[in-house]
Amino acid sequence: MKILIVSKKEDSNPFVKTLSEGLLSLNIDVVCSVAEFWSTESKFDIIHFMWPEAIFNWKNSISSSQVEKFRNRLLYYKGCGCKIIITIHNLKPHLIKDNNVLMLFDIIYGECDAFIHLGCYSKQLLEAKYPFAGHYIVPHHIYDSIYDFSIAKSDARRLLNISNEQDVILAFGQFRSDDERNLVFVIKSKLGSQLQLLVPGFYRDKILTRRIWRIPKILYKTLYF
Structure with missing residues (x-):
């Protein structure tokens, strides 16, 4: 199994880094990259999104053509039999209000095979709206590996x-x-x-x-x- 986490491993949030290291310790092939999502040579079994805004480098606004480019790329992976997963950190961006950025969330949600929820609230909300996808609560993992005790x-x-x-x-x-x-x-x-x-x-x-x-x-x- 090969998993692409669509996020840069070196981002300041340690969630992706610690998660990928945990999966690698279980001998699961994991790649953390945004560039790999766009690569024509990339082949994965699972595409795992964390923050849709990361797809276009956290820009405050994107164009309609960029939205369509993303939609087509996602559908390409779906057509190849790739499973789409998202971890729900926040339902929408914290601060960005651009409609095209918001559409990235809707596109991913609509194509998701499974939603990973950190708690009950998002599960109840999105399970009602997307009943044909799998919905699972996976508690936030502990960052013990990055702190000095x-x-x-x-x-x-x-x-x-x-x-x-x-x-x-x-x-x-x-x-x-x-x-x-x-x-x-x-x-x-x-x-x-x-x-x-x-x-x-x-x-x-x-x-x-x-x-x-x-x-x-x-x-x-x-x-x-």
Whole structure:
């Protein structure tokens, strides 16, 4: 079996990298690439989409001709007996509103043989709309392979000046907009002062960084409250 994950392995989101490494450890042939999707010489048993926006390099807008080019390429793979799968990370783009980009989602959904859901909400929604495809809940895998667990919890609390009495919630990932940041403030206000929120990606786009260990210590105070 040969699987194409239509995403660049080196993208900042570790989902694809860790998933592909896990599949390779099971001796499953996996390729992570957008370019391979367009290659006339490529042959795969499964085409697995993650984020449809990645097909055209996350552009904010694409043309109608690009949409048709994608549709024809997808139908080519279907005609070759290739199975189409998508993991539902988000039903639509977080910020992009371009109708042609939105059409990429509809095209993939319409041709999918199987939907991988990370929870019940998208499964209930899309299973009703696309009942002839398979719908499966596969919980988000754990990123243990990319984190360093050598430091003890007590040492981490001391370094970050968090008392042992405070409950802590870690909110990893990128906050893409002020609306997403405001949600964190609402959670904090509802749950009370004894809750500490550690949010490494809170100002990621503002301080131009992708990893917390690259952030100067002087900025740590902006990342948790």
